[in-house]
Amino acid sequence: LAEGQGVPPSWLHSAGPIVFRPASGRTQVLVPSAVPDPRDLGTAAAAAAPTGRFAARTAGMTASEIRALFAVASRPEVVSLAGGMPNLAALPLDALASEVGELVAAEGQTALQYGSAQGTPALREQICEVMRLEGINADPSDVVVTVGSQMALDLITRIYCDPGDVVLAEGPSYVGALGSFAAYQARVVHIEMDAHGLVPSLLRSALESLARQGITPKFLYTIPNFHNPAGVTLAVERRPEILEICASYGVAVVEDNPYGLLGFSGTIYPALRSLDRDVVYLGSFSKTFASGLRVGWALVPPAVRDRLVLAAESATLCPPTFNQMIVSRYLQTQDWQSQIKTFTEAYRERRDAMLSALETYLPPGCSWNVPDGGFYVWLTVPEGVDTKAMLPRAVTARVAYASGTGFYADGYGSRQLRLSFCYPTPERITEGVRRLAGVLTAELDV
Numbered sequence: 195l196a197e198g199q200g201v202p203p204s205w206l207h208s209a210g211p212i213v214f215r216p217a218s219g220r221t222q223v224l225v226p227s228a229v230p231d232p233r234d235l236g237t238a239a240a241a242a243a244p245t246g247r248f249a250a251r252t253a254g255m256t257a258s259e260i261r262a263l264f265a266v267a268s269r270p271e272v273v274s275l276a277g278g279m280p281n282l283a284a285l286p287l288d289a290l291a292s293e294v295g296e297l298v299a300a301e302g303q304t305a306l307q308y309g310s311a312q313g314t315p316a317l318r319e320q321i322c323e324v325m326r327l328e329g330i331n332a333d334p335s336d337v338v339v340t341v342g343s344q345m346a347l348d349l350i351t352r353i354y355c356d357p358g359d360v361v362l363a364e365g366p367s368y369v370g371a372l373g374s375f376a377a378y379q380a381r382v383v384h385i386e387m388d389a390h391g392l393v394p395s396l397l398r399s400a401l402e403s404l405a406r407q408g409i410t411p412k413f414l415y416t417i418p419n420f421h422n423p424a425g426v427t428l429a430v431e432r433r434p435e436i437l438e439i440c441a442s443y444g445v446a447v448v449e450d451n452p453y454g455l456l457g458f459s460g461t462i463y464p465a466l467r468s469l470d471r472d473v474v475y476l477g478s479f480s481k482t483f484a485s486g487l488r489v490g491w492a493l494v495p496p497a498v499r500d501r502l503v504l505a506a507e508s509a510t511l512c513p514p515t516f517n518q519m520i521v522s523r524y525l526q527t528q529d530w531q532s533q534i535k536t537f538t539e540a541y542r543e544r545r546d547a548m549l550s551a552l553e554t555y556l557p558p559g560c561s562w563n564v565p566d567g568g569f570y571v572w573l574t575v576p577e578g579v580d581t582k583a584m585l586p587r588a589v590t591a592r593v594a595y596a597s598g599t600g601f602y603a604d605g606y607g608s609r610q611l612r613l614s615f616c617y618p619t620p621e622r623i624t625e626g627v628r629r630l631a632g633v634l635t636a637e638l639d640v
């Protein structure tokens with residue numbers, strides 16, 4: 195974002211997107227065209243809703259492409275590299291079954307009852323133990339248990355953002371977070387990453403440009419470890435710098451870290467929250483234990499906590515007591531850290547299968563990163579291929595992926611796609627990449 199190429203003051207109300215060119219050269223759209231101007235929302239919503247009764251905020255809600263294709267992509271003959279479903283094959287189901295039985299027998303009256311809106315005290319204590327692995331020293335009274343970290347994202351956006359507010363997010367960013375931002379009519383400004391994660395100089399220049407327009411973003415939303423979808427990890431030496439830049443512009447930091455314990459080399463990076471107690475930290479048991487239990491959490495500064503609990507209460511009254519107590523028992527009775535190691539060994543094997551298939555089969559002109567943890571490879575395809583347009587042809591060829599445009603609020607990403615290696619077997623991954631290569635080669639031949 196070079197000097198003099200800032201955003202005109204009128205941008206918040208312009209009809210179309212405003213484009214600028216950041217230092218790295220790619221054109222970036224500061225105002226996502228996908229989020230309608232708040233002043234037009236009444237009309238847009240009325241037009242979109244046959245009854246004309248839907249709230250204006252629904253105009254920004256869109257179906258994720260992956261979900262739209264879910265029915266076809268989940269057929270057994272299709273190799274799905276699209277979803278980020280954790281691989282639960284290694285879970286000790288027999289041990290869990292007896293834990294669940296014991297929970298009902300011994301503590302059924304409590305487990306099946308309403309509980310605290312903030313979550314059970316026992317689980318909040320254990321969550322603090324889990325976060326200690328990332329260098330976080332937290333008080334259980336600052337933890338709010340949520341229905342997956344997705345709900346924490348929704349609630350954080352709800353309490354921070356009015357329609358038209360700006361949030362910063364990496365480009366690309368997690369599709370579920372973009373969905374929450376759109377649902378509250380927040381506008382997203384993407385900050386590019388390189389192989390070492392979010393680029394501090396680009397963050398600073400975007401903030402400078404916005405400040406010149408009198409705009410202070412509400413927060414920076416960042417996924418520092420084993421990024422979804424980009425697969426990269428924020429360099430440790432960049433972490434204090436990112437925090438310092440945000441603090442100097444009065445911008446809060448929301449750190450979303452569901453993959454932090456899923457590094458393939460066993461390295462656990464220090465959380466941003468371990469460096470700054472004002473960071474809002476989001477965690478989850480979805481990837482380290484069981485996504486179907488829908489247990490996640492937010493660790494927030496005391497000043498944010500009360501509002502967050504009120505928002506949580508109005509959304510769900512309380513998170514599911516039964517599921518929280520299952521997680522508590524699991525953490526107490528099972529060797530959950532060894533279980534995470536078992537998970538990551540399976541993921542590393544799958545990552546290796548994917549990388550070697552990409553090397554073997556993909557046509558020239560493709561590039562991708564080598565993730566050191568997590569679930570995802572981010573692939574850039576040759577000029578002329580549109581990954582969104584190609585998706586139905588890929589599904590016909592019995593392979594599914596997530597096209598890049600879903601991970602940007604501004605329409606960018608048509609030459610990118612995300613491949614998940616978490617769920618299919620290594621053999622299926624190899625076959626899926628082989629099919630994808632065939633589709634790509636056919637696109638290039640047209």
Ligand code: PMP
Nearest residue numbers: 278342343344368422478480490
């Ligand atoms: N954040 C990121 C970056 C994710 O990848 C996901 C799940 N794919 C979530 C949040 C939501 O996770 P959950 O609601 O299952 O905790």
